[in-house]
Amino acid sequence: MAESEICVRDNHSACLLHPDYLGQVSEAWFSPEYWGKLARPVSSGGRGGAWFVDADGHQVVLRKYLRGGLMTRLSRSSYVFLGEQHVRSFAEFRLLNWLTELELPVPKPVAAWYRRMSPLHYQASIIIERIDNTAPLADLIGSLDDNGWRNLGVNLRRFHDAGVKHADLNCFNVLVRGDEFFLIDFDKGRIVQSPASAGWKSANLERFARSLRKLAGAKTQERVWYFLMNGYNGSQEA
The missing domain is CATH 1.10.510.10 (Transferase(Phosphotransferase) domain 1)
Structure with a gap:
């Protein structure tokens, strides 16, 4: 495991945290309902499922992984579990961490989460820092x-x-x-x-x-x- 990530597990879920946010992020952070009026839907681009959030003074973006196209007929928000190394939120978190270390212009990852909904399926979300004034x-x-x-x-x-x-x-x-x-x-x-x-x-x-x-x-x-x-x-x- 890289020094720039910390993994926390609880029953059927797991969360990767950037060390800067250790002790701050909880599983509830990945639910827009938890934030109430502090979460505002992102209106442009994408498939929906993203919110600007004022998270205890941190300006972040919460994004759920959602399917598009014909696959939505099978499931809108669940994916086949092929092992934790293939979980989409974890893969994106680690890629963003690497790109940040390369000093490329990308948002810094805050946390990535997934939950096993069954032995074969999972749902996932990611939280990244919001880039101001863009x-x-x-x-x-x-x-x-x-x-x-x-x-x-x-x-x-x-x-x-x-x-x-x-x-x-x-x-x-x-x-x-x-x-x-x-x-x-x-x-x-x-x-x-x-x-x-x-x-x-x-x-x-x-x-x-x-x-x-x-x-x-x-x-x-x-x-x-x-x-x-x-x-x-x-x-x-x-």
Whole structure:
């Protein structure tokens, strides 16, 4: 177990804690009902199941793991248990911890939790620190200048050079604060063992390009993509 995590177990549930929050987080923290008016639903992007929470003076985000697509017909919130090393909240917590140590712009993990609902299924949630004074890129596409798109490209290259594969790179999972950019929601993200391989990087960028086209249209996507790729490729061309 890494020094930057502490595991607490209770019957059929387990919780990973960042040491900074030891003695503060309880299982009740993973229930939005526990917080009442201190929990406010996140409105943009995703499938729902996320809340901004004022947790005893800590500004955090609580997110439940929910299924999308056809799998919701089987279950909205439970997953097949294949061993604790495959629990989605634990995997994301550990990835965020690693990315934080690499000083990449991501939210710091607070705690991750799961409960066995049966021998075969579990439910899970994660709590991360909220990054202050940010807005989703999806809300700022029309106001971001050319240099901003170039800086975003520089940041995406930093992640790719570190072998970080974001499983759902889209405009809602990029947060903007001035000239800073942060990536969020690393569910199913991973470190690629051979980061020099270009195939997964191209696919990752194309996924992001599709998100831009969907929100802003093809003409806007083509224009801003030029500057984004200038930054990604290390070019300073106008």
